[in-house]
Amino acid sequence: MASVVVDHAATARPKVLIPEKVSPDGLRILEASLDVHERKGLTPEELIQVIGDYDALIVRSETKVTAEVLEAGKKLRVVARAGVGVDNVDLNAATKLGIIVVNSPQGNINAAAEHTIALLMATARNIGAATLSIKNSKWERSKFVGVEVKGKTLAIIGLGKVGLTVARAASGLGMELIAYDPYANPSLAAAANVELFPTIDELFIQADFLTIHTPMIASTKGLIGTPELSKMKPTARILNVARGGIIDETALLAALENGSIAGAGIDVFTSEPPQAGDSASKLIAHPNVVATPHLGASTIEAQENVSLDVCNQVLSILSGQLPRSAVNAPIILPEEYRTLQPFVILLEKMGSLFTQHFSSSNNAQQLRTTFDLTYEGSLATCNTTKPLFAALVKGLLQPITSAETTNINIVNAEIVAKERGILINESRSRESLDQEGYAASVTLRARLDPRSPSASRGLTAAPTKSERVKRVADQIITGFVSNNTPYISRLGRYSTSFIPTGTMLICKNYDEPGKIGVVGGRLGKAGVNIRSMSVAPIDSHADGDAVQNGKENEALMILSVDRAVDEDVRKSLLGDDGVVEASVVVL
Numbered sequence: 079m080a081s082v083v084v085d086h087a088a089t090a091r092p093k094v095l096i097p098e099k100v101s102p103d104g105l106r107i108l109e110a111s112l113d114v115h116e117r118k119g120l121t122p123e124e125l126i127q128v129i130g131d132y133d134a135l136i137v138r139s140e141t142k143v144t145a146e147v148l149e150a151g152k153k154l155r156v157v158a159r160a161g162v163g164v165d166n167v168d169l170n171a172a173t174k175l176g177i178i179v180v181n182s183p184q185g186n187i188n189a190a191a192e193h194t195i196a197l198l199m200a201t202a203r204n205i206g207a208a209t210l211s212i213k214n215s216k217w218e219r220s221k222f223v224g225v226e227v228k229g230k231t232l233a234i235i236g237l238g239k240v241g242l243t244v245a246r247a248a249s250g251l252g253m254e255l256i257a258y259d260p261y262a263n264p265s266l267a268a269a270a271n272v273e274l275f276p277t278i279d280e281l282f283i284q285a286d287f288l289t290i291h292t293p294m295i296a297s298t299k300g301l302i303g304t305p306e307l308s309k310m311k312p313t314a315r316i317l318n319v320a321r322g323g324i325i326d327e328t329a330l331l332a333a334l335e336n337g338s339i340a341g342a343g344i345d346v347f348t349s350e351p352p353q354a355g356d357s358a359s360k361l362i363a364h365p366n367v368v369a370t371p372h373l374g375a376s377t378i379e380a381q382e383n384v385s386l387d388v389c390n391q392v393l394s395i396l397s398g399q400l401p402r403s404a405v406n407a408p409i410i411l412p413e414e415y416r417t418l419q420p421f422v423i424l425l426e427k428m429g430s431l432f433t434q435h436f437s438s439s440n441n442a443q444q445l446r447t448t449f450d451l452t453y454e455g456s457l458a459t460c461n462t463t464k465p466l467f468a469a470l471v472k473g474l475l476q477p478i479t480s481a482e483t484t485n486i487n488i489v490n491a492e493i494v495a496k497e498r499g500i501l502i503n504e505s506r507s508r509e510s511l512d513q514e515g516y517a518a519s520v521t522l523r524a525r526l527d528p529r530s531p532s533a534s535r536g537l538t539a540a541p542t543k544s545e546r547v548k549r550v551a552d553q554i555i556t557g558f559v560s561n562n563t564p565y566i567s568r569l570g571r572y573s574t575s576f577i578p579t580g581t582m583l584i585c586k587n588y589d590e591p592g593k594i595g596v597v598g599g600r601l602g603k604a605g606v607n608i609r610s611m612s613v614a615p616i617d618s619h620a621d622g623d624a625v626q627n628g629k630e631n632e633a634l635m636i637l638s639v640d641r642a643v644d645e646d647v648r649k650s651l652l653g654d655d656g657v658v659e660a661s662v663v664v665l
């Protein structure tokens with residue numbers, strides 16, 4: 079058994095870069111544990127120059143988080159989008175680099191919906207043009223006669239979170255609601271008084287007002303062009319608070335100019351900010367257009383919501399916990415989050431314990447191992463175990479690598495494991511754990527792998543069945559969670575119960591009088607205090623052979639100590655008057 083010395087010297091506080099205006103409510107909660115640098119107005123080149131210093135980046139829609147930025151972010155673990163849309167973040171590059179991208183999919187829904195209603199009313203009553211006129215000292219009452227929305231048909235394309243919120247508000251204004259969304263929930267639509275249409279065409283024909291609330295994806299880019307606009311009533315008005323490019327700006331300008339529609343309320347543009355002479359700026363200049371500079375989410379309340387949401391997620395990720403809304407990772411339901419979170423900690427500890435306790439000095443080679451990971455009890459019914467898998471890979475590699483491992487997460491764990499030659503077979507056992515006093519447990523079992531330990535030790539013959547059985551019996555860790563605290567209940571052939579935390583000394587010995595005193599004395603001499611100690615006997619269910627062979631007095635002594643145990647101190651514990659094996663693990 080080898081000890082692995084891990085340097086746990088205090089590291090600098092993680093740094094977070096915020097190159098845009100993000101509400102201070104969230105930033106305040108970061109300041110307690112992170113160095114928060116607000117640096118507005120960085121050019122793309124400057125961003126690439128400085129990003130290498132940062133562990134986290136928080137942006138809104140203005141910062142282009144390109145592959146170059148992400149690659150330059152050598153320490154970057156999370157990009158947080160304080161809002162919904164992540165079209166300004168190169169998700170593929172982030173995923174490849176193991177950088178988690180999180181967003182806040184709920185925080186600004188109401189703001190976007192209210193802004194849509196504001197543009198709806200503004201286009202109906204010519205608010206923009208009338209304001210401009212009166213500010214120019216004119217009094218043009220007859221020029222700005224509007225229309226009422228009550229009794230009019232509002233056609234909604236995309237009946238998701240914002241679309242439904244708009245529908246509910248418009249229903250309160252007395253509007254008739256129709257929608258097209260092939261993936262909409264019909265009962266939610268019905269509850270909001272929305273008639274769902276199976277095809278989009280009828281919406282163009284019937285709409286007095288048409289509003290778009292889809293994401294900007296391949297199927298929605300240019301969704302509304304000249305053919306669609308030409309089907310609309312000449313009195314119709316169109317709104318876009320979703321994304322620039324869903325309506326073809328050139329086609330919209332032409333439709334306004336030739337009178338095939340009456341007006342438009344636009345918050346989002348193909349290029350932001352629009353450049354002089356481009357299609358967006360020509361559209362904005364049209365007198366029948368009410369335009370806002372991407373203000374859909376710009377309310378104090380929404381900015382507070384998204385800021386708190388993503389800052390909490392940044393904190394979670396930097397402290398090794400699960401993010402709530404990772405965009406480039408499987409979504410974890412809130413109830414699953416509660417179940418999985420303590421097991422994520424447990425799995426990381428089990429992986430780290432495995433490497434430190436069982437590995438030889440040739441660690442990287444040793445880890446080319448096949449593992450069986452078995453989830454028992456309530457964990458067996460979880461929809462996803464990906465975070466647990468990732469936590470295990472992270473734990474296995476943590477003691478032997480540095481920067482690379484800190485970047486292991488649910489996004490890249492499978493790739494990293496594959497690269498390292500670690501194979502993990504996950505399985506579920508639905509056997510009840512009622513007798514055990516806890517609801518779920520996990521067992522990690524190393525399988526003898528023809529590629530690895532034997533070969534690395536220079537054994538040429540194939541392992542015998544008994545060798546295989548022995549290895550399997552030797553290299554097992556079982557853990558469970560009780561009151562949100564992780565416990566190890568089996569370590570190798572020994573049945574135990576300890577909390578895997580801090581520096582631990584694990585000694586194998588024959589349970590004879592005086593051994594504990596020897597270990598305590600030698601540690602004391604080296605200035606190492608024992609915080610707690612437990613003795614783990616051989617698990618007779620797991621290793622009947624050992625019991626039969628008269629080795630039942632073999633036991634593990636597991637000590638939690640208050641400081642690092644140096645290699646010479648560890649060695650001083652070995653010997654006839656001491657213990658048979660000793661490993662130091664830092665968990």
Ligand SMILES: NC(=O)c1ccc[n+]([C@@H]2O[C@H](COP(=O)([O-])OP(=O)(O)OC[C@H]3O[C@@H](n4cnc5c(N)ncnc54)[C@H](O)[C@@H]3O)[C@@H](O)[C@H]2O)c1
Nearest residue numbers: 163190236237238239240259261291292293319320374375
């Ligand atoms: N202007 C702003 O500041 C602002 C603020 C918030 C959200 N948004 C944007 O609003 C849009 C909607 O956001 P959300 O939170 O409601 O998203 P969402 O995912 O909840 O809803 C989108 C809906 O569009 C539907 N959809 C997808 N493809 C479609 C298609 N081809 N035809 C019809 N429907 C389709 C989906 O089924 C889904 O129901 C997004 O583009 C988002 O980025 C803008």
Ligand SMILES: O=C(O)[C@H](O)COP(=O)(O)O
Nearest residue numbers: 138139160161162163375
């Ligand atoms: O996607 C979003 O959340 C909105 O478009 C808001 O973008 P913003 O944070 O840049 O205002």
